[in-house]
Amino acid sequence: SEDPELQPVLLGLFLSMYLVTVLGNLLIILAVSSDSHLHTPMYFFLSNLSLVDICFTSTIVPKMLVNIQTENKAITYAGCLIQVYFFMVFICMDNLLLTVMAYDRYVAICHPLRYTVIMHPRLCILLILLSVLISVMNALIHSLMVLPLPFCTDLKIPHFFCELAQILKLACSDTLINNILVYLVTSLLGVGPLSGIIFSYTRIVSSILRIPSTGGKYKAFSTCGSHLSVVFLFYGTCVGVYLSSAVSDSPRKTAVASVMYTVVTPMMNPFIYSLRNRDMKGALRKLTS
Numbered sequence: 001s002e003d004p005e006l007q008p009v010l011l012g013l014f015l016s017m018y019l020v021t022v023l024g025n026l027l028i029i030l031a032v033s034s035d036s037h038l039h040t041p042m043y044f045f046l047s048n049l050s051l052v053d054i055c056f057t058s059t060i061v062p063k064m065l066v067n068i069q070t071e072n073k074a075i076t077y078a079g080c081l082i083q084v085y086f087f088m089v090f091i092c093m094d095n096l097l098l099t100v101m102a103y104d105r106y107v108a109i110c111h112p113l114r115y116t117v118i119m120h121p122r123l124c125i126l127l128i129l130l131s132v133l134i135s136v137m138n139a140l141i142h143s144l145m146v147l148p149l150p151f152c153t154d155l156k157i158p159h160f161f162c163e164l165a166q167i168l169k170l171a172c173s174d175t176l177i178n179n180i181l182v183y184l185v186t187s188l189l190g191v192g193p194l195s196g197i198i199f200s201y202t203r204i205v206s207s208i209l210r211i212p213s214t215g216g217k218y219k220a221f222s223t224c225g226s227h228l229s230v231v232f233l234f235y236g237t238c239v240g241v242y243l244s245s246a247v248s249d250s251p252r253k254t255a256v257a258s259v260m261y262t263v264v265t266p267m268m269n270p271f272i273y274s275l276r277n278r279d280m281k282g283a284l285r286k287l288t289s
Contacts, residue, residue: 004071011068017267018061024270025050031283038283041104041119042223046273048128049097053266056090059083060161060262067160077151080162081143088139088164092189096131098231099193103127105224106200110207138185145178158251159258197231226273233268237261 001010032038032047063083067073075083107118142164149171159166164182168175204224211217237260274280 007068007071011065014061014068014263015065017263018057018065021057021061021263021267021270022054024267024274025054027284027287028270028273028280031280031287034287035283038279041124042101042108043280044124045097045101045104045128049094049101050270052090052093052097053269055086056094057263057266059086059090064160075157075162080157080167081146083162084146084164084167085139085143087161088142089135092135092138093131094234095189095193096134097128098227098234099196100127100131101227102197102200102231105227106204108223109204134189138189142178142181142185145181149173149175149178159255161258161262163258194235201228226277229272230265230269233265233272234261237265 001007028050029047032043060083063075063079104119108115111118146164146167149168150173151170152172155170157166157170168178168182171178201224208217208221237257241254241257241261274284
């Protein structure tokens, strides 16, 4: 908002949301690391997701808070490119970790007797390292493709952070190759992991429906409920942003939609996982006491 009266309200709101996000995700990391009962693949991936959420929101929100406080919305060229790079690294990591967590739930429910054999610690670490490598390489390719583009001076980005799509629109030369690369990578790293999640949950649901007892079905569904809620929240808000930008030409509406997956989703994840999970609630109580 350009309204000066709204600036203190926005500052207080986003500062509170940022502190809740950092504190909530940090508590999950501490609870998982301090409780030996939570030293399982599921909670190992969850603690990594919490760490990525802290880094993801820290890439955007602190700069936004400084802009609101100082009433100066300028960012340097180098600062903008750094923000683009880390934004792409962490959003890609979020995406891949949710896919890895879906695979973990698939193995736990569809192959319970082989779970400890399949999901051994080496595979878990390898999946995390592979996610990091893919995310870093993806962000590096896009950033290197932006570097040769010429830009005019005193550009205005109609957003609250530097996003790749917004930067490409401001270039003074043809960005066809960049746009093709963006669509190609988005298709591979967006549709691919989402298809993996859908496949995993299709097999999970079919396995759960074959369980004879109602209690067994409820227990199996409860182990997936938190992850499924986060998946819907993450992908739903991301799709909402890109649909709103495609349907509407209003930068304000796109920015408001972007707040959902850059600020609100990382803040909601700790609540979803802690409120719906008995083991996590027990670990948090033990940690805080």
